[in-house]
Amino acid sequence: MQLNPSELDVDLMVQEYPAPxxxxxxxxxxxxxxxxxxxVAMTLAHLVQGLHSRNHDVQLIRPRQPGAGASGxxxxxxxxxxxxxxxxxxxxxxxxxPSKRALVRLWSFHRPDIVHIATExxxxxxxxxxxxxxxxxxxxxxxxxFHAYSQHYGVGWLRKPIMAxxxxxxxxxxxxxxxxxxxxxxxxxxxxxxxxVVSRGVDTKLFNPLRRDPALRLSWGLGPDGLAVLYMGRLxxxxxxxxxxxxxxxxxxxxPGSRLVLVGDGPxxxxxxxxxxxxxxxxxxxxxxxxRHVASADLFLFPSxxxxxxxxxxxxxxxxxxVVAFDHAAAGQLIRPGVxxxxxxxxxxxxxxxxxxxxxxxxxxxxxWGVQARSTVxxxxxxxxxxxxxxxxxxxxxxxxxxxxxxxxxxxxHAGLAHNGPRA
Numbered sequence: 001m002q003l004n005p006s007e008l009d010v011d012l013m014v015q016e017y018p019a020p021x022x023x024x025x026x027x028x029x030x031x032x033x034x035x036x037x038x039x040v041a042m043t044l045a046h047l048v049q050g051l052h053s054r055n056h057d058v059q060l061i062r063p064r065q066p067g068a069g070a071s072g073x074x075x076x077x078x079x080x081x082x083x084x085x086x087x088x089x090x091x092x093x094x095x096x097x098p099s100k101r102a103l104v105r106l107w108s109f110h111r112p113d114i115v116h117i118a119t120e121x122x123x124x125x126x127x128x129x130x131x132x133x134x135x136x137x138x139x140x141x142x143x144x145x146f147h148a149y150s151q152h153y154g155v156g157w158l159r160k161p162i163m164a165x166x167x168x169x170x171x172x173x174x175x176x177x178x179x180x181x182x183x184x185x186x187x188x189x190x191x192x193x194x195x196x197v198v199s200r201g202v203d204t205k206l207f208n209p210l211r212r213d214p215a216l217r218l219s220w221g222l223g224p225d226g227l228a229v230l231y232m233g234r235l236x237x238x239x240x241x242x243x244x245x246x247x248x249x250x251x252x253x254x255x256p257g258s259r260l261v262l263v264g265d266g267p268x269x270x271x272x273x274x275x276x277x278x279x280x281x282x283x284x285x286x287x288x289x290x291x292r293h294v295a296s297a298d299l300f301l302f303p304s305x306x307x308x309x310x311x312x313x314x315x316x317x318x319x320x321x322x323v324v325a326f327d328h329a330a331a332g333q334l335i336r337p338g339v340x341x342x343x344x345x346x347x348x349x350x351x352x353x354x355x356x357x358x359x360x361x362x363x364x365x366x367x368x369w370g371v372q373a374r375s376t377v378x379x380x381x382x383x384x385x386x387x388x389x390x391x392x393x394x395x396x397x398x399x400x401x402x403x404x405x406x407x408x409x410x411x412x413x414h415a416g417l418a419h420n421g422p423r424a
Contacts, residue, residue: 024393026051027059027107029127030118031084031096036065037264037284038234039311040143043200044118050386052077059112061103063094063123080106082123096123103130114139114393120169128172137396140173142166142187142195143308167191174396177389179309180333198389200330201382202314206288209320209374211295220259220280220296227258227360230297230321232312233304235266240303245276247301247353255360263293295319298366301356302331305346317341317377322369324356340372 028048032041052058058077063084082102084094103126107115114137117124124140131138170176170192177198178184184195222228229248233239244260252258261280262272273281285293294300300316302325313330316323323341325331326348335341342359344351359366 021394023056024051024114024390024397025057025059025112026393027061027112027115028118029061029115029124031063031094031121031123032119033060033062033065035286036094037286039200039309040118040141042311043143046201046203046382047386047389050382051390054386054390056390057112059110061106061123061127063096065094095121096126098122098126100126100129100133103127104133107134107136112136114397116393117141117173118143120166125169128169132172135401137401138173139175139177139393139396140170142170142176142178142183142192163190174399174401175392177392180329182329182332183308196392198392199333199380199385200309200311200314201385202311202318202377202380204318204378204381206291207294207315207318208291209295209370211288211292211319213292213296216292216296220261222259223257225257227255227299227363228297229258229260229360230263230294230300230316231260231302232263232294232300232316233302235262235264235268235272237268238304238306239266240305241268241272243303243349243352244301245272247303247356248279250353251357251360254357258360261293261297263290291315291319294321297321298363299324299356299360301325303352314377314380317373320370320374322359322366322373324352324359326352334376336372336376340369340376342369 028044030040030044032038032044034041034045048058048060059080060078061080061082064081065084082099083097085097086094099122107130111134115127115131117127117138117140119141128138128140130136167190170187171194173194175194175196176187176192177196178187179198179200181197184197187195217226217228220228229251231241231244235241248258248260252260259278259280260276261282262269263282263285265284269281272279282293294316297316297319298321300312300321300323302310302313302316302323304310305326305328307329310325310330313323313325313334317334317340323331323335323343325335325341325343326346327335327343328346331341331343335343337343342355344355359369
């Protein structure tokens with residue numbers, strides 16, 4: 001018997017069955033990725049794994065790392081390992097080489113819906129050129145202040161040319177993602193276009209106050225009442241480590257039994273160890289071991305002014321360790337002075353020292369700040385960040401491709417392609 005539509009229940013008449021969103025084919029291009037340890041590598045890993053877990057086809061294109069064998073593949077994941085060269089002063093890191101022809105060939109046979117370029121080096125530039133050649137939608141990340149780093153390495157005269165290159169690079173993308181409103185405003189003032197804020201997340205399960213380890217603190221030479229002052233990050237000039245040392249010296253004069261623990265590595269490690277043998281150098285740490293080191297501290301000092309975000313700030317806060325930092329990047333966005341930590345104006349180095357010394361002298365206050373710091377970052381889990389990132393990619397795909405000019409040329413183009421498994 002056929003039913004007349006007028007005889008059907010009204011609720012059934014208005015009920016809809018929308019199709020689920022289709023899976024995307026997303027190619028990520030990056031010149032850093034775990035097991036390399038830095039904020040960009042960690043962030044990219046969470047985005048790649050997050051999209052993969054949301055049922056998208058992910059292609060990861062990166063330089064082959066020393067000693068790496070064939071990488072794992074799965075039904076919806078494919079790695080393409082490119083030729084790479086050591087980064088000067090950081091021999092454990094790799095940078096890509098110009099590879100436009102290889103990428104054009106790859107994407108001609110396995111065309112992605114969209115390409116996301118995470119780094120602006122030779123491999124990223126080649127990917128941008130390949131996208132323009134194939135008329136592929138492309139997005140980019142602004143994650144590292146390379147233009148700001150130049151002043152720390154005696155080539156401050158390169159700041160303007162580097163900024164011009166970065167502006168040209170990112171303005172060729174349909175969208176450039178930045179982690180904070182502060183950075184968005186700064187770049188917009190410099191002529192960058194189509195900027196969107198997608199914040200970074202933090203793994204609140206990994207970084208947790210429950211990982212505090214009295215035995216580890218004892219190995220640092222701390223007694224039951226000792227104060228563990230933490231620095232976590234690269235040991236490099238751009239991290240403002242001279243102020244870190246000055247601050248700890250002032251703090252230790254007021255708080256006997258304090259110990260500075262430095263987690264990380266870099267070109268300044270050896271000279272710092274020679275000059276300050278009483279400091280504890282924990283070296284590079286990762287995973288549960290890193291989380292244990294962070295949670296076992298009492299106060300985190302972060303004097304850097306070169307960050308675009310500063311993942312270490314959220315990791316420390318998630319571990320219940322309050323932060324003293326400048327009012328900049330993640331610290332400026334998340335720290336409420338006198339509530340969950342302390343920050344000071346970017347130009348006030350003496351204020352940074354005073355804030356750290358005052359904080360260190362009140363252990364009960366540090367404990368209260370640590371509880372509030374954890375509470376502040378608990379909503380910042382990675383699943384929400386990945387969902388926002390996915391929504392941004394879909395929005396780009398819903399828009400028509402703009403007419404684009406052709407960027408300048410890198411000196412030479414080399415193909416150095418190594419496939420690991422079939423494309424999903």
